[in-house]
């Protein structure tokens with residue numbers, strides 16, 4: 001990789017703040033804050049910055065996914081004080097080659113100014129957070145200083161329902177639904193503007209898309225920060241909490257043909273890692289898994305805990321769009337425990353029976369002893 005391709009981040013002023021880099025080896029979490037136009041993302045960011053006094057938080061405001069501006073500002077909060085850095089990007093934007101250069105740019109800045117403890121990234125209201133997420137997720141595996149902690153979606157209590165049901169041309173999934181489908185935490189904001197009944201409708205609609213997500217309701221995005229930061233939603237640390245969640249997933253039925261829903265299934269026994277890979281790749285890459293009517297199953301998010309042959313611990317499966325990852329958790333299968341595989345899929349054209357059959361068939365096929 002050529003250094004030339006990486007944008008430079010140039011901090012404004014040379015007499016920067018003191019560096020408070022305590023633990024150089026530690027990785028820095030990135031939380032993606034997404035949500036439709038005007039839902040309350042910036043309000044949430046500002047709230048976090050004013051509430052959180054002991055973390056050095058870097059904020060990337062609003063610019064990922066937009067490719068025009070030549071400079072980006074990076075607001076940094078430390079000890080309750082806000083100051084701003086400008087990122088001067090040689091090739092114009094942070095997003096055009098985000099995968100390498102966006103992360104690299106953040107790393108460069110940290111080298112010059114000392115590490116942050118935390119990075120918050122606000123996407124634009126129409127962004128596909130999956131694209132942004134995959135950039136940080138992949139890079140974490142390449143020895144980056146940064147890792148993806150979670151995706152938080154803010155939903156407007158008043159207009160959210162309208163956004164979620166908006167029909168897009170050519171069968172596209174609307175942005176609001178995608179943001180909800182991908183989220184690890186949903187904040188339904190502006191509850192002051194709606195009646196209890198309206199709020200129920202929004203909540204039901206959010207839940208029908210994402211049966212796994214935690215939902216909070218707020219005014220002015222005021223939320224207990226322990227619910228937002230350090231979720232570890234993408235790493236094996238989330239294995240323990242995922243286990244509990246998987247037992248209580250709210251599976252939903254499509255009330256509309258094209259609705260995004262959550263399905264879950266369980267298949268007992270041990271599976272081979274290569275067979276699981278095959279199943280996931282058919283689903284996410286080959287896209288050759290179809291529902292009963294012949295429509296391709298369209299998976300936006302996938303999570304699961306599985307039992308892989310030869311592994312003593314539960315393995316967590318994570319998928320976002322076409323990326324996925326298997327990682328052994330710290331949870332060991334007990335001697336007398338029934339080994340099992342639980343998967344949750346969020347997407348379109350998902351029908352539980354078919355997908356379970358396909359899973360079983362794929363797992364069995366290659367064992368050659370069915």
Ligand SMILES: Nc1nc2c(ncn2[C@@H]2O[C@H](COP(=O)(O)OP(=O)(O)OP(=O)(O)O)[C@@H](O)[C@H]2O)c(=O)[nH]1
Pocket residue numbers: 035036037038039040041042043044062124125154189190191192193218219220221
């Ligand atoms: N009534 C009410 N207004 C709110 C609430 N939270 C935020 N707002 C207002 O809603 C507007 C949009 O809030 P932002 O935080 O800028 O929303 P955003 O998601 O960052 O918006 P974009 O970046 O433009 O997509 C602002 O005028 C806020 O003051 C709330 O709980 N109730």
Ligand SMILES: [Zn+2]
Pocket residue numbers: 041042043062122
């Ligand atoms: Zn904003």
